[in-house]
Amino acid sequence: MTAVEAMRLPEHVDLTGFISLLQRLQVPHRVAEETGEQVLWVPGEQLAEQVRELYGRYPQGDAGVVLEPSPAFAEAAPGFVQQLKASRMTAAVLLLTFIAAAITLLGDNLATVSWLSFVDYRVQGDYIYFSYLNDTLASGQWWRLLTPMLIHFGILHLAMNTLWYWELGRRIEASQGAVMLLGLTLLFSLAANFAQYLHAGPSLFGGLSGVLYGLLGHCWIFQRLAPTPAYRLPPGVLVMMLAWLLICMTGIFELLQFGAIANAAHVGGLLAGCLTGLLGGALARRRNS
Template sequence: MSAVAVLRLPLETDLSGFLALLKRMGVPCRVSEESGQQVLWVPDTLAAQVRELYARFPQGDPDAPIEGEVVSATPVRRFGSLREAPFTALMLLLTLVVFAITWGGENLETIRWLSFADYGITEEYLYFADLGHTLDSGQWWRLFTPMLVHFGWLHLAMNSLWYWELGRRVEAHQGRFALLGFTLLFALVSNLAQYVFGGVGIFGGLSGVLYGLLGHCWLYQKLAPNPAYRLPPGVVGLMLVWLLVCLSGLVTALGLGAIANAAHVGGLLIGCATGVLGGWLARRR
């Protein structure tokens, strides 16, 4: 049985918790320094299991008592405070302002300037312009601004909570400009999907962006595990089940409102695509 190098990490990476976990499990190991990196060596028969273990618990076992000390229950998160997630907070503030000026989604005159397609208002009907006319008139902001419109406090609260939970993770791990780019990209794709497959109408909310962020974090984490994108157990399953429930038409049939299903699916698909690409690039690095 020979020793093989299973991990090569920067010198500043703290391996103490993970080494304590290996010690508790009785795994022989040693760490050396080579070419400005720390290298973890273990028996070749255990190499695959140790790599998988590090992918799951880079900070060590969160629940295991080791030599009278208790390892922290969760890895240290650097994305928890308002100061560390300024763009996430700014987006939520912007949606709150829009919620106020649209009277919670009831002021059609105000929503008209933020909707995907422009429309005219009469006493009984809304008359929508087609997308070509909207873009020809230079109103490109409409491709993105429906994400800021919410209909009712519950709609706003749920979307805001999920954007805070997912957005701050992306901002912490990939930066505020990445979050800005993803937010705009996911809004564009989800809005276009809803317009093409859902038909002309008034729709809005951050939910298409949220499904994009969910798909991004989910698959990025599969390819390049990191603490920021390690979502609580069951979150992905819960969101996917909710998506299927909405697609079934049950929510609308119960009178709980119309659901922009095409926006959800479009956001999820583009988010999965960016997650695969980002995770693959991070893994190569």
């Protein structure tokens, strides 16, 4: 179903309450910023008319009003294919991640993992001998600065990271576009990988988690400076993610022999995300004022 523009409002209009109402009614929607305006998109003209009528009645959302989800809203809910079409860049990154997981056998095939690792290495017996970054880059293997984000070790590692990327990536793609999402993903991957290498030296690490913390930080700080419905995360998400980061940094998982955690990559991604959120939010706030 084709996305239809339901409303176009100035950026200074606070849509937070109305978006919460749409969420309560289970109305599929997305909000994007375009040249100083907020554009609310929904799947289908019929649903667009209903949303416009609803906004005329409850522009602030009126949280005290009890409404039941409309059958028409439920019928118009986009299927998985429609969601993929609306989030093509998010889906493309995830597709590459799944391909890498298959090729590397979820990290078990060290020969193919070496194609994507931050620095090259060779396996000899029970030992892995790593190259240094200068040697790797001198041989022209620049892709390694980014590709560790595609490596995952185990099905749980892959499932958690891809689910969070699907959630956060779609928000940024809907609000700031596919090109911005790709740029942020590559930037956060670079920051996370360098942070981990500087902290631990030549080693084997990977996963989208550094990028995820970058996306989280971007949405968090951007929302604080220039409130945007798309970046309004559920209250417990930020607390949970930061608490998980702190728990991992205690070293408890290494102590319990669950494997090493690339904590420096998480911190590097988060700091980079906070910086981009600060810059982007400040620019958006300046435009709004």
